[in-house]
Amino acid sequence: MPAQKRDYYEILGLPKNSTPEQIKQAYKELAKKFHPDINKEAGAEEKFKEVLEAYSVLSDPKKRADFDNHGFNSPEFSNFDVEEFMKRGGMHFDFSDLFGDAGFDPFEQFFRVEKKQSAQRGFDLRFDLELELEDAVLGTEKTIEFVKTDTCDECNGTGSKDKEVLKCPQCNGKGIVERTQKTPFGVFATRMTCNKCTGAGGVVKNPCKKCNGSGQIRVRKKISVKIPMGIENQSHLRLKGEGNAGSRGGQKGDLYVVVLIKPHKIFKRDGADLFVEVPISFAEAALGGEVEVPTINAGTAKLKVPAGTQSGTLFKLRGLGVKESSGTGDLFVKAIVKTPSILTPTQREAFEKLSSLDGFKERQSFFDSLKKKFKK
Numbered sequence: 001m002p003a004q005k006r007d008y009y010e011i012l013g014l015p016k017n018s019t020p021e022q023i024k025q026a027y028k029e030l031a032k033k034f035h036p037d038i039n040k041e042a043g044a045e046e047k048f049k050e051v052l053e054a055y056s057v058l059s060d061p062k063k064r065a066d067f068d069n070h071g072f073n074s075p076e077f078s079n080f081d082v083e084e085f086m087k088r089g090g091m092h093f094d095f096s097d098l099f100g101d102a103g104f105d106p107f108e109q110f111f112r113v114e115k116k117q118s119a120q121r122g123f124d125l126r127f128d129l130e131l132e133l134e135d136a137v138l139g140t141e142k143t144i145e146f147v148k149t150d151t152c153d154e155c156n157g158t159g160s161k162d163k164e165v166l167k168c169p170q171c172n173g174k175g176i177v178e179r180t181q182k183t184p185f186g187v188f189a190t191r192m193t194c195n196k197c198t199g200a201g202g203v204v205k206n207p208c209k210k211c212n213g214s215g216q217i218r219v220r221k222k223i224s225v226k227i228p229m230g231i232e233n234q235s236h237l238r239l240k241g242e243g244n245a246g247s248r249g250g251q252k253g254d255l256y257v258v259v260l261i262k263p264h265k266i267f268k269r270d271g272a273d274l275f276v277e278v279p280i281s282f283a284e285a286a287l288g289g290e291v292e293v294p295t296i297n298a299g300t301a302k303l304k305v306p307a308g309t310q311s312g313t314l315f316k317l318r319g320l321g322v323k324e325s326s327g328t329g330d331l332f333v334k335a336i337v338k339t340p341s342i343l344t345p346t347q348r349e350a351f352e353k354l355s356s357l358d359g360f361k362e363r364q365s366f367f368d369s370l371k372k373k374f375k376k
């Protein structure tokens with residue numbers, strides 16, 4: 001038994017009764033701390049292996065129990081060789097778990113694998129389009145103007161003045177170069193982005209003046225957008241290929257037009273239904289009658305108000321709401337009885353006469369019911 005071998009719990013800095021979560025947490029922190037790619041101090045690699053070994057034992061309930069009972073007297077641990085262990089297939093070390101929260105790709109970092117920077121899709125763009133409710137209900141066509149990245153028309157996106165792109169001599173047009181590297185687990189062939197062509201695989205002799213060799217230019221674009229009838233607030237209209245141009249021959253991104261419907265002066269919308277408040281006079285409310293109400297798509301409509309209509313009564317005009325793919329909504333009209341604030345002498349006389357004839361018994365019966373309550 002090698003004398004310098006440290007207790008596995010001591011390596012992870014934990015007491016013997018630690019939970020599996022605590023063991024995992026300590027392993028994650030220490031493995032990151034001593035990772036030979038991060039820690040260049042002398043001895044870091046040895047410590048990293050120590051941590052791997054301790055974790056490989058303590059994270060396995062069977063091995064942990066064995067270690068707890070027999071310590072290094074168990075033949076299993078006395079001559080543990082982490083490199084041998086890894087070569088035999090080791091255990092599954094979840095490096096994404098280890099590095100996921102550090103914000104970088106474990107495999108790229110650990111094994112230094114780099115992908116060829118091949119065709120890249122252009123970014124999607126978003127355009128917020130404010131619409132009047134009428135336009136949203138009836139459908140319309142709007143011209144929008146925005147700035148986007150487009151393929152340079154001067155060089156066809158090649159970035160070359162004479163449209164000539166030579167195969168990169170350093171990577172032979174592959175965009176990546178291969179290199180071998182020694183890691184704690186053995187020798188790995190690693191692939192890196194070619195620094196001469198920055199992964200593109202081609203080099204330009206005479207850069208295009210218009211785009212400075214990038215193959216892309218910023219342009220102001222105007223396009224017409226069809227707004228379908230009955231569109232809802234916050235709807236996204238996807239215009240395929242109208243986003244930014246891709247690089248190195250990549251696909252174009254999309255443009256998302258987000259419809260924002262402005263509040264309307266008189267109409268409110270709830271899905272396919274519309275709501276409007278219409279003032280009616282005392283006389284109309286008392287005697288009943290026909291009232292003109294506004295609609296959003298068909299001028300005005302006639303609403304029959306029955307005699308004795310109270311303020312706040314809701315009437316439904318079927319089919320005068322918003323036409324949507326799922327069906328047509330209704331128009332709800334709320335009658336608001338308006339008390340006149342200015343009276344002509346004739347009107348005043350009429351109201352006084354009405355008052356003297358008053359059949360208004362509601363308030364009296366209201367007081368009567370109160371009195372009954374207080375009676376014994």
Ligand SMILES: [Zn+2]
Nearest residue numbers: 152155208211
């Ligand atoms: Zn160009």
Ligand SMILES: [Zn+2]
Nearest residue numbers: 168171194197
């Ligand atoms: Zn290259």
